[in-house]
Amino acid sequence: MPSLRDAARGRILFGGDYNPEQWPEEVWEDDARLMKEAGVNSVTLGVFSWAKIEPRPGAREFGWLDRLMDLMHANGIGVVLATPTASPPPWMGARHPETLPRTEDGSIVWYGSRQQFCASSPVYRRYAAALTEDLAARYANHPALTVWHINNEYCTHCWCDETAAHFRRWLRSRYGTADALNEAWGTAFWSQRYDSWTEILPPRKAQYMKNPAQVLDFKRFTSDALMECYVAERDIVARHTPHIPVTTNFMPLWSGQDAWAWSAQEDIVSVDIYPDPRDPRGGQYNAMLADMTRSQAAGPWMLMEQAAGPVNWRGVNHPKPDGLNRLWSLQAVARGADAVCYFQWRQSRQGSEKFHSGMLTHAGEQGRTFREIKRLGAELALIGPAVGGSDVPAEVAILHDWDSWWAGTQEGRPSSLLDYTEVVQSWHRALWENGVITEFARPDADLSRFKTVAVPHLYLLTDAAIDNLVAYVRGGGRLVCGFFSGVADVDDRIRPGGMDVRLRELFGIRTLHEWWPLDAGSAVQCDGFRGGLWSEELEVAAGTEVVAAYRDGELAGLPAVLRRGRAWYLSTLPEPEALRALLGGVVREAGVEPVLAGLPDGVEAVRRGELLFLLNHGRTAVTVAVPGDREDVLTGKPVQGPVELGRHGVAVLRSAAP
Missing domain, CATH: 2.60.40.1180 (Golgi alpha-mannosidase II)
Known part of the structure; x- marks a missing residue:
C-alpha cells in the first residue's frame, strides 16, 4: 500500500492549494519562481476545477492543466492532484436538479456556492466517476503526480427522496427485517412502529422531537453514504495508479464523518486545522487535532490546510502575529505531520474567500507573510531528513467515538450544555499541560500498550467496548473515566441502572440515583476544587475510595470522585487546575513522565x-x-x-x- 512516506521521500511536503485558473497564465511562471524561492515542493491542483475541466456535459478541457502539470514538474514541485467533485458546475444543477441536496424541511440547496450535491444521487455519482476516470487516465504517468486528493471536505447532508431510498437500503442491510428495526429504534414509543420499509423516511422536520435511534442511524448512514462516494473515486484512481497514495481531507472534530472508519480507507490521513489566533488555547487545540489525526493515521499524517494569516469566516478575522504561523506549523511536525500545507498559495482577488489569507498575500513577495513562509520552508528542509516517516511515542490514550458523540447530542437529554468536544478538549488540555503526549483510540481498540486510558465522556458504549475497558483494568492498566459514560447501548437504549453494571462494578458504584446537570455559570464545591457542568448522585459500594466529595448543594456529602483499585470515576468536570492535578497524579502513578520536566508555563x-x-x-x-x-x-x-x-x-x- 502506498503511503505518505512514499510521497514525501524523506522530506516534509510543503505547499498548499494552488488555484491558477483564477489568474492569467502570465502569472503562472511568477508563481513557480516564488514557490521555488519559498521552498515549496508540493501543490494541490484541481480541487474546485470541475467547471474548468468540464464546462458542459461530456466536454473535456485538459490543456490548461497539462501546462500546469508540466510547469510544476519543470520546477521540481510535486502535484497532489484532486478530483474536482466537491463542487459540481452550475450546468449539473440546472439540468439535473435531482442532484441538489434538500434540507430537513424539503427546501432545495441551490448551486451558486460549493458542495451542492446529494451523495446518494446516481446522476451525481455517474458524472463524478466519468470525470475521475478521464483525469486518472490522462495523468497516471505524469512525473509530477505524487498524491491523489479525492473531493474536498466531505460535509454534505441530504434528506431528499433519493436519499430516503438509499437510507432504506442501508437499513435493510443493517437490520434485515422491519421487526428488527422496530426493536432497535424502540418504535413502541409514540406509536412509531413501521409495517413496511417503504414507510421509513430520513428524520425530516417533525412536529416535535424525533426518534433518537432513527437520528443516530441516519448519522451513521450519512457518513457511510459519503464514504461510498469517496471509495468509488479512490478505486478509479488506484486502478490507474496503484503506486500513488490517496487521501481526502478531514475537517477537525467534525461530527459528520466517522473518521475512524474513513481513515481505514485512506493511504494518507489528512486534515484541515484552523485555530483562532486570538484563542489562548490555540496551541493546545492544535496539539489535540494533531494527536487525533496521528492516531487515525497510526503514524505520520498530512496537514492539508491551515491559514498563513487570517481566515474569512469568523465574526472578526484576526491575522496571525509574527511567529505564530511558524510555531503552529512546527508543532504539527513535532506531533507527526510529514506535510505542512495551506489554503492557499496565492490569495484570491475575487470570490467568497478573497479575504482568506494565502502563502502569498495581497501584499505580494514583500509582505511579512511571504517572508515568514520562506523562513519556514527553509527550516522544514532542515528538519525533514531527521523526522520524516518517524512516529511520536505515547503512553496515554484518550478514547473518542463518533457513535457516542452522535447519540449524546440528541434532543431531550438532561442538559443541552453538555458539549462533547468541550469535555474532550478539557481533558486533553489537562494532560497537555502535564507535558504528556497522548493518542486517541476507539473504545474497542487494543489498549494494552497504554499505561493510562482516559475516557472524558462516552455516553454510548457497546458491549464489546465495555468488556474491553474491564479487561484493560484487569490486565494492569489504569482507567480514569468521566461522567455520563456507559449510559446507553448501541441502539441508544438506556442500560439498566443508568450505567452498565460492568462499569458500576469496575468503579465501585452501587447505585446511580440521579444525574444532576448544572446550570450555565454555576458550580458545585467539592473537596479541594469546584466542579462545573455536571454532577451525579452516587452511592458507592464497599471498598470504594471516595477521593473527593461534594461539599454543598443537594449532593453535599456524597462522592464526587471515586477510585477502586486502578479505576477512577469523575462525576463532575473539575475546574482546569484541579483536572490537571488529578489526571497528572493518575498518569504519574502509572509511571508516565513528561517529555521534559520543569518547563515554564506555555x-x-x-x-x-x-x-x-x-x-x-x-x-x-x-x-x-x-x-x-x-x-x-x-x-x-x-x-x-x-x-x-x-x-x-x-x-x-x-x-x-x-
Whole structure:
C-alpha cells in the first residue's frame, strides 16, 4: 500500500492549494519562481476545477492543466492532484436538479456556492466517476503526480427522496427485517412502529422531537453514504495508479464523518486545522487535532490546510502575529505531520474567500507573510531528513467515538450544555499541560500498550467496548473515566441502572440515583476544587475510595470522585487546575513522565524521532533548562545549558555527536 512516506521521500511536503485558473497564465511562471524561492515542493491542483475541466456535459478541457502539470514538474514541485467533485458546475444543477441536496424541511440547496450535491444521487455519482476516470487516465504517468486528493471536505447532508431510498437500503442491510428495526429504534414509543420499509423516511422536520435511534442511524448512514462516494473515486484512481497514495481531507472534530472508519480507507490521513489566533488555547487545540489525526493515521499524517494569516469566516478575522504561523506549523511536525500545507498559495482577488489569507498575500513577495513562509520552508528542509516517516511515542490514550458523540447530542437529554468536544478538549488540555503526549483510540481498540486510558465522556458504549475497558483494568492498566459514560447501548437504549453494571462494578458504584446537570455559570464545591457542568448522585459500594466529595448543594456529602483499585470515576468536570492535578497524579502513578520536566508555563516539549522540539506558546521570552549537550537543527549551533525561546519561539534540538 502506498503511503505518505512514499510521497514525501524523506522530506516534509510543503505547499498548499494552488488555484491558477483564477489568474492569467502570465502569472503562472511568477508563481513557480516564488514557490521555488519559498521552498515549496508540493501543490494541490484541481480541487474546485470541475467547471474548468468540464464546462458542459461530456466536454473535456485538459490543456490548461497539462501546462500546469508540466510547469510544476519543470520546477521540481510535486502535484497532489484532486478530483474536482466537491463542487459540481452550475450546468449539473440546472439540468439535473435531482442532484441538489434538500434540507430537513424539503427546501432545495441551490448551486451558486460549493458542495451542492446529494451523495446518494446516481446522476451525481455517474458524472463524478466519468470525470475521475478521464483525469486518472490522462495523468497516471505524469512525473509530477505524487498524491491523489479525492473531493474536498466531505460535509454534505441530504434528506431528499433519493436519499430516503438509499437510507432504506442501508437499513435493510443493517437490520434485515422491519421487526428488527422496530426493536432497535424502540418504535413502541409514540406509536412509531413501521409495517413496511417503504414507510421509513430520513428524520425530516417533525412536529416535535424525533426518534433518537432513527437520528443516530441516519448519522451513521450519512457518513457511510459519503464514504461510498469517496471509495468509488479512490478505486478509479488506484486502478490507474496503484503506486500513488490517496487521501481526502478531514475537517477537525467534525461530527459528520466517522473518521475512524474513513481513515481505514485512506493511504494518507489528512486534515484541515484552523485555530483562532486570538484563542489562548490555540496551541493546545492544535496539539489535540494533531494527536487525533496521528492516531487515525497510526503514524505520520498530512496537514492539508491551515491559514498563513487570517481566515474569512469568523465574526472578526484576526491575522496571525509574527511567529505564530511558524510555531503552529512546527508543532504539527513535532506531533507527526510529514506535510505542512495551506489554503492557499496565492490569495484570491475575487470570490467568497478573497479575504482568506494565502502563502502569498495581497501584499505580494514583500509582505511579512511571504517572508515568514520562506523562513519556514527553509527550516522544514532542515528538519525533514531527521523526522520524516518517524512516529511520536505515547503512553496515554484518550478514547473518542463518533457513535457516542452522535447519540449524546440528541434532543431531550438532561442538559443541552453538555458539549462533547468541550469535555474532550478539557481533558486533553489537562494532560497537555502535564507535558504528556497522548493518542486517541476507539473504545474497542487494543489498549494494552497504554499505561493510562482516559475516557472524558462516552455516553454510548457497546458491549464489546465495555468488556474491553474491564479487561484493560484487569490486565494492569489504569482507567480514569468521566461522567455520563456507559449510559446507553448501541441502539441508544438506556442500560439498566443508568450505567452498565460492568462499569458500576469496575468503579465501585452501587447505585446511580440521579444525574444532576448544572446550570450555565454555576458550580458545585467539592473537596479541594469546584466542579462545573455536571454532577451525579452516587452511592458507592464497599471498598470504594471516595477521593473527593461534594461539599454543598443537594449532593453535599456524597462522592464526587471515586477510585477502586486502578479505576477512577469523575462525576463532575473539575475546574482546569484541579483536572490537571488529578489526571497528572493518575498518569504519574502509572509511571508516565513528561517529555521534559520543569518547563515554564506555555512551553511544550515533544520528542519525535531523534529530535526534541521546544515550543513557546507564550507571548514573552522564556528560558528552558535542557540537559546534556545538543545541537539546534535550525541554526546549526551547539546548545549547552539553558535555551532561550523568544515570543512564539521554537528550538529543534538533537543530541550532539560524541
